[in-house]
Amino acid sequence: MAKKASLLIIFLTVFIDLVGFGIVLPMLPLYSKEFGASGMIAGGIVAAYSLMQFIFSPMWGRLSDRIGRRPVLLMSTAGACLSYVVFAYACLEQSVLLLLISRLTAGICGANLSVASAYIADISPPEDRSKRMGLIGMAFGFGFILGPVLGALSAGWFGVTGPGWVAAGICGFNLILAFFILGESRKPESDPAPPSPRLGQMMRILKRPQLGTLVCVFFLATFCFTCFESTFAVLFAGTHDDPGKFAFREPAISETSEGVNWSASSGAEVQEGDVLGRRKDESVVTAATTGRFVLNENEASINTTKTMAYWLMAFCGLIGAIVQGGCIGPLVKTLGEKKLIVFGLAMVGVSLAVLPFCSGQLGLWSIMLGLSLFAVSSSVYRAPTFGLISLNASSDEQGEVMGVTQSVGSLARIIGPLFALGLMDVWKELPYLICAVIAVIGSFVAASKIESPQAESGKAAEK
Template identity: 30%
Template sequence: MQESARRRGFAIVFAVVFLDLLGFGIIIPILPYYTRSFPGGTEFVIGLLAASYSAMQFAFAPLLGSLSDRVGRRPVLILSLCGSVVAWTVFGLADALWLLFVSRMLAGAMGGNLSTAQAYVADVTPPERRAAALGYIGAAFGLGFIFGPGIGAVLSFDATVAAVDAVVPAVPITRFSLPSFAAAFASLCGVVVALAFLPESRSPDGAPTERQSAIGQLGAAVSTAGLRELLVAFFLVSFAFSGVQIMFVPYVADIYGYTAAQSALLLTYVGVLAVVTQGVLVGPLTARYSPIALSLAGTAVLVVGVGALPFSIAVGTVFPSLTHLVPFLTADLLGLLAVLTLLPVGNGVLSVTLTALVSQRASADLQGSAFGVTQGAGSLARTVGPPVMGGLYAAVGYWSPFVVGSLLLLPVAALVVRLRTQTDSTDPPKPRPADPGHIR
C-alpha cells in the first residue's frame, strides 16, 4: 500500500470507529429509562442487557478478527457496521423486552469490530509508530463517548421529539426511538464512508498460502510467546476498570449526593481526559519510552487512582475550597477530580501500550486473531466484572469494589515484568523521536 493510501486508510478507520462509537454513546443516556418503560424492566434486567452485549462481543471479537485475517479488513468492517445499523433500528422499534435483548446481542456481536480496526492500524503503520497510531484509535472511542451521550440527551428532549415527529409522522418517534434511529444513522454513515473511501490494508501476496481454520488461527494466536500473559493482563484490567465504571455513579450519589446530571458531567470530564491522554500524550511518550516501561507506569497510576477513589473526600482535605472563585468548586469536589484524573491517564496509557505489545508478539498473518482474542478477554471481563463489583458494593460496602479493583491490577505489573524477562530480545529498538501525528 502506498504512503497516500496508508494515510487515507488510517484516517477513514478513525472516522469509522468514531461514527460507530458515537452511535453506541447516543444510546447510553436512554438505556436504563427505556428498559424501565417495559413491564419487568428492573435494574437486574438492565444489568443482563449490559452483560448480553459484552458476552456476544466476547464470542464474536475473535471470530471477526480471524475472519479479517482471511478475507481482509475492509469487508469485515463494512459487515459489522451494517449489523450495527440493523441492531439500533430494531432497538428503536422494539415493543417488548426480548427485542431489546435481540438488539443488544446483535450490537455486541458487531461491536467485536474493534479487533479488525486495530489490525488495520497494525497493517498500515510500522512497529515503532504503532502504539501512537493505536492511541488515536482509542481517542476515537473516547470522542464517541464524549459526544454520543450529549446527542442522545438532546434527542430525548420532548421538544426535539415533537419537532422530528412533525416532519416524519410515518415513523414512530418517541424519546427512546429517536436516539436509537440516530445511532443507526451514525453507523450507516460509517458504512457509506467505508464503502466509498476505505482501501483494503492486506495485499493478496501478504495472505498465508495455506489458510488455517478460524479455530487454528485463534489457537496459534494464544500459543504465541508473550500473548498468554497479555491476555491475562487484558482480563484483569477490563475486570477492574469495568467494575469501577459501573460503581462510580452509585458512589458519588451515595457519598457526595450528586444527581444524575452532575454524575454525567464527571463522566464527561473523564472522557475528555481519556481523549487527551490517548490522542495527545501517548504519541510523545511512546517515542521516548518502550511499551513495557509505559505499561508499568500506566499500571502504577491506575492502581493508585482506583484504590484512592473511595477515599477521595479525605484527599479533598488537602485542597482549599475555591467557592469564592467558582461556587461549585468545593474542596471535596477538587479531591474527587484529582483522583479521577489518575483513572483515564493510567488506563489510557496502559490500554494502548498493552495493545502495542500484542501487535509486537503476533505475526503479520495473526494480527486480527490476536486483537480479537484480547478484545474477547476484555469483553468476558466486562461481562463478569460489573455484577461482581455490584455485589461487593451492596454486601460489603461502598469502598470494596475500588479496593478490590486496585488489588486486581497489581498482578498486571508482575505479568508485564515477566514479559520483559521472557521476550526482552524480541522488543524492537527504541524509535527515534518523531511527530506522533506522522503516520506512515
C-alpha cells in the same frame, strides 16, 4: 487517491462506530437498573455485546474473506444502526428485554473493527501497515471522547431516548457514506482475516513466562477498567429508588411552584417543554429543563445528574487521549515500560479505592480529582503493556499473540460487568474496593515478574 479516500472512510467507519458505542455505553447499566433489572441482569445486558462480538466477529472475518470486506462492513454498520433504534425504543418503553435485544444485535453485528483491520491490510504495503493500523487506535480514542459528549447533549436536548436516536442517526449517516464511497479491497492474493485464537494457542502463550505474565496483567487491568466503566453512572447518579453519590438538581419550572396541580409523577423522565401540571387558573406549567422529575412536598425539581455523568465520562476520555497522545513516548524513554506498568496499575488501585467515597458532601472537585487520577493511570499502563507483549513475540507470531491478547481482553469485558454490577446489589462500594486490591496485586506481579527489555537484551547477550 482512491486508497486515501478508502482509508478516510475506514477511519470514519471505526470512529463513528465508536462514537455510537460511547453515546450508549455510559448510561446502559443505569438504564437497565432504572427499568427494574437486578445487578446481575444489568451486568448481563452490558456483557452481551462483548460476548456476541467474541463469538461472531471471527465468523464475519471469514465471511469477508469469501464475499469481500465492503458488504460485511455495510451489513455490520446497518446492524449497529438497527441496534441503536431498538435501544431508543427500549428507553421509551422502559423495557429490559429490548435493552438486551439491542445489545445482542450490536454484538452480533460488531464486525467493524476486525474487518476494518483486514481492509487496511488489503490496501497497504507491508512497510505502511503499522502506521495505517494506528488510524484505528486514533479513531478509537476520538470516538470515546466525542461519544459521551454527544450523549450528554442528546440526553439534554431529547431526553432519555435521545442517545439512542442520535447514535442511530450517526450510524445511518456512516452507512450512506460507506455505501457510496467505500470500494472493495479484497483481492485474491489478500491476507485472510485473522482467525480467532484457539484454546491450545492461548495456553501455549500463557505458559511462556514473560508473555504469560504480561497477558495476565493485561487481563487484570482490563477487568478493573471494565468494572469501573460499567458501574460509574450507577455509583455517581443512581436511580430514583436508590440515589447515587451525587445529585444535581434544577428548578422544574421557571416560576414559583405554589398552587400547581402536578400531573407528572415523581421519578418520571421529562424533556424541556413537557407539561408537568396546571395552575388554578388552568394555565399550563412546563419543564424548564430535561431530566428526572422530582416532587417533594410540592417542591418540584429536575434531577440532571445523568447528564453530568456523561460529561464526566467525556472528561475522563479527554484526559486519557492527552496522556496517550502526547505523554507516553517521553515517559517510556524516561522510565521504561516496566515502571510505567507498575506505577499505572498501582495508581489505578489508589483511584478505585478513592472514587466510591467521593460524594456531593465533599463536592464535585473530589470526583473530578479521583477520575483524573484514574484516567491518567489507566492510560499510562496500556501502551507499554502492548509494547512489551509485542517485544516478547517473534515477528512470525505477532498476529497470534495479539489475537490471544485481544481474546483475553474480551473475556475480561464479559466477566467484569457481571461481577461488578452483581456486587453493587450487595454494597455499592464493594466492586471498587475489590478491583482496587486486584490492581495493586497486578502491580506487584508486574514488579516482580516482568523483565525490562534492557534486562532481557543483557541475558540474550550473555547466552
